[in-house]
Amino acid sequence: MKLSNTNQRRIIIEELRKLDTHPTADELYIIVREKIPQISLGTVYRNLELLSKKGQILKLELTGKQKRFDGNIENHYHLRCTKCGRVVDIEIDDMLEIDKKLNELVDRLSLDGYRLELSGICEICKTEK
Amino acid sequence: MKLSNTNQRRIIIEELRKLDTHPTADELYIIVREKIPQISLGTVYRNLELLSKKGQILKLELTGKQKRFDGNIENHYHLRCTKCGRVVDIEIDDMLEIDKKLNELVDRLSLDGYRLELSGICEICKTEK
DNA sequence: TTAAAATTTGATAATAATTACTATTACTCT
DNA sequence: AGAGTAATAGTAATTATTATCAAATTTTAA
DSSP: OOOOOHHHHHHHHHHHHHSSSOOBBHHHHHHTTOTTOOHHHHHHHHHHHHHHHHSSSSSOOOSSSOOOOESSOOOEEEEEEETOOOOOEEEOTTTHHHHHHHHHHHHHTTTOOOEEEEEEHHHHHHHHH | OOOOOHHHHHHHHHHHOSSOOOOOOHHHHHHHTTTTTTTOOOOOOOOOHHHHHTTSSSOOOSSSSSEEEEEOSOOOEEEEEEETTEEEEOOOHHHHHHHHHHHHHHHTTTTOEEEEEEEEEOHHHHHHH
């Protein structure tokens, strides 16, 4: 099935790519409404689902009730803050090595992949305290 | 707050510990009803939550809508089958090394921990095909 | 042991997140 | 432009989980 080019879809992906906050569907809905006030929440959900199926964005199924979405599809890692709940990108050199080992494992066992989520206090909460 | 010793709680934990299927609350509810037919789903949810808070069982927040619970609180890893959706324990020597590296990372960055979920076809689905 | 205090239960209602439905509107392709 | 397909807004439905509360059970401590 081919995706048509709708204004709604374009804005959704555009706004998501501007963010590094990994918004939930309803958070992005609020942002997108600034551009398209009459858009419905269902449209946001539908498009996020479609776009993640097509590999244009990432759907993050982390701890917590709500799914989150990420416009950055490059391989990277997430930290969920145990204090504020934010999901932030984490950049560590060690991850390369761990990633390599995990990929070896995945290959050897003919698996599909893995999902890793770190948890702890994020930088923002650390400095706030 | 101290937990009282109720029949319901005892059966819930007993039945959960017999399983290695990481049941959802409603799956366990069906099983527990064999022993206590009048038990309510709310009681199962409430106790699973309490027991996991007390560290007597594990609450697994993996991919998928429903939370799962594990009576085995020892450090081990899970594979979610992309075909049947089952969550199975995975025993691999490599995990020790990966676990060590991840724990080092967690320590160095003063994090709380990490959550890892492997995905692929489980043994049951492999042999069935 | 017994009565008051605390906790838990079953039953049910409420909530929250997501998905489904549908008539209408917008794209796409020739 | 016009037929065919896909998407939208608005709303209803669903699903998983949590909250509420009166009655029952368990614990505590005299």
